Amino acid sequence: MTRILIIDDEPQIRRFLTISLESQGYVISEADSGLAGLAQIRALAPDLIILDLGLPDMDGQQVLKELRGFTDTPVIVLSVRNSEREKVQALDSGCNDYVEKPFGVKELLARIRAVLRTQAPKDAAPPGWSDGHLSLDYAQHTVTLNDERLRLSPREYDLLQELVQHRGQILTQHYLLKKYWGSEHLDDSHYLRIFIRQIRNKIGDDPTRPRYIETEPGVGYRFIGE
Structure with missing residues (x-):
């Protein structure tokens, strides 16, 4: 059974999420503050965490940084904050996805499934990926x-x-630029735009109706191929 921990100070949101997720077979635990959430993560070792940023005792961004100090459990941030800065900060701090409130249950469930699919055992790295049309041999x-x-x-x-190896997750421009071009090129987002355009052209992916690479404007890119 997959256990999901919800860290949110709004009782109605926790209740709504609990009902929706339990109907899909997930086991749900709840915490109404950052400190309570961190304690539950240590005690329960959940399979996924849904984290609100507006908590009463500490900012959710700080909770994210602290939990990344002792666990790599996937985190989906669920927040009313919709600024590009907040999204980039959360993603760079280690969240796996960012969903804005208000949200649709079907979309949230799809994002939960996508994040959980990426959590294969570390020692079982696949030799490649294929959907029957596009294939990669690692x-x-x-x-x-x-x-x-x-x-x-x-x-x-x-x-x-x-x-592909992080499919379903947003990889920020900051992350990709730092990894492949170095810290001195963090502002050179045009590098990424050029390379992503070239990749899309070669794999036949239409950016207006993507089958493989989805752009999160101002934030980064997500591989959505199944």
Whole structure:
């Protein structure tokens, strides 16, 4: 059974989430403050955490930073804060996804499933990924589309594999720029736009109706292929 911990100070939100998630077979625990949430994480070792940022005793961003000091349990932030700065800060601090209030239950459930799918055992890394059309071979560093091998540059391949291996999660521009270009290029988001455009062109992905790479404007990119 998958246990989800909800950290939110609004009783009506906790009740609504509990009813919705229990109907899908999840086991739910609740905490109404940051300190209570951190204690429950240590005591219960949940499989996923839903975290509100506006908590009464400490800011949710601080809760996120503290829990990342002792666990890699996936976190979905659920918050009324919709600024780009808040989203980027939470994602860079280690949350796996960011959902704004008000939210749709079906969308939240889909994001929960997507995040949980990425939590495969660390020692069971797959040799590649495929949806029957697009395929990546991690060992050979090759990409094929409908059985035809694509010519990707090393940087294009690295970015695509990074997105695929974190599918369902938003990877921020800050994270990708720091990892592949270095800290001195954190403001050079045009690098990413160029490479993502080139990757999309090669794998036949329409940015207006993406099948594989979804843009979170001003924040980053998410691989949505199943």
